[in-house]
Each structure stands twice: as C-alpha cells, then as structure tokens.
Amino acid sequence: AQKVTQAQTEISVVEKEDVTLDCVYETRDTTYYLFWYKQPPSGELVFLIRRNSFDEQNEISGRYSWNFQKSTSSFNFTITASQVVDSAVYFCALSEARETSGSRLTFGEGTQLTVNP
C-alpha cells in the first residue's frame, strides 16, 4: 500500500522567510510519480510539480524548489522569500506509474502554510 506523510500540520512564517515543507512517502513500486499541489482558500487544487521516480535531480522554478531523495523516500518543497500569496494548504501526493491511463493518487494530510506580512 502507498502512504504519504506530511508531518507538519501547520507552519507560520513571516514574509521573506524561506520555508521547507516536508514529505515522506512509502511505496512498493519501483516506478512512481510524486506531486505537489497547492490548495488556496477557494478550494481548487493547483498543480505545482510532478517528478518521476527515476529522476532525482532537484528542480527550481522561480521561488520554488524541490529536493527529491530516493534514499530517504522524501520529496521536500522549499519556498524562498515567502510571500503572503503563498498562504495555502500544500499537498504532497504519490501515484503508481502504469501503462494504462491514469493511476490512483495517494495524498498526504497537507500542510497549512501561513505567511504573515
């Protein structure tokens, strides 16, 4: 069975601070995908990144960066110079990588990030 753990339920920072959201996962699959989604107060989930299990390169997109370490089954997300607009719930998710279309996503519990001015 797959499992995703986000140990940080809530994080509160002051604007311009850097913040890292932790994600640890469990799976028996050798091939899988990892995701991060952002959920603003409106409720819709916004896709941030997808990472294939074969690709352990870290990725940077603007103020966002992701650190994937297969050895520790972690896929952490860092926001540099946080802004008030970053306030949201962030979810880490895991899916199988199969030949058929679409695979079930397993989500973590989410981390509520609050960035204070």
Place this chain on the structure above:
Amino acid sequence: DGGITQSPKYLFRKEGQNVTLSCEQNLNHDAMYWYRQDPGQGLRLIYYSQIVNDFQKGDIAEGYSVSREKKESFPLTVTSAQKNPTAFYLCATASRYTEAFFGQGTRLTVV
C-alpha cells in the same frame, strides 16, 4: 474553455436523501476520480475510473456510487447509507502523460 466542471458548487441534503454531484470534463482524459476532503484533512479517494464503463472503489467507497457511461462524465451519488456526508468533494481527471487536474469542488452539507 477546456477543463473540469463540477456542479453544484454548494449542495444541501436532508437526512435520508440521495444526492448526485456532477463532474464533466472536456480534456479528453481517460481517468477520472472522486475525492473527499474533510476540514483540516487530506484528500481521500472514493472511486476512480480509468475507462468508460469501468470503475474501481477507492479507500472510502461505502455509501457512494458512481457511473461512467461517457468519457466526459463521472457523476457521484451520495446515498443515504453514507452516515456522515458533509464534506468537500473534488473531482479530478488525468491521462497517462499528465498530472491530475482538479475541478473547483462541491461543498455538501447535511441539514
């Protein structure tokens, strides 16, 4: 516009009633999903479908039913057997090559 449409945005159900939540997509994705989100919690999978006329139970399927008669549509019925249906329901779609895309959700309240 391309995307996923969930309706209604807000839904109120009386005790003992069945209600159906709509999810329509024009992304031409094969897979569709229904998730439930309770306050302060993550998303739990109710049902998913990878192809028309086929679907599988997720982790919390009891008290729910679905159908997939068309590729574009994956309605979710919350039956009277679901004892605690008040929650936020999210529909998602995906293809083999893409991440999951989510609708804007339906907030269901039992009155």
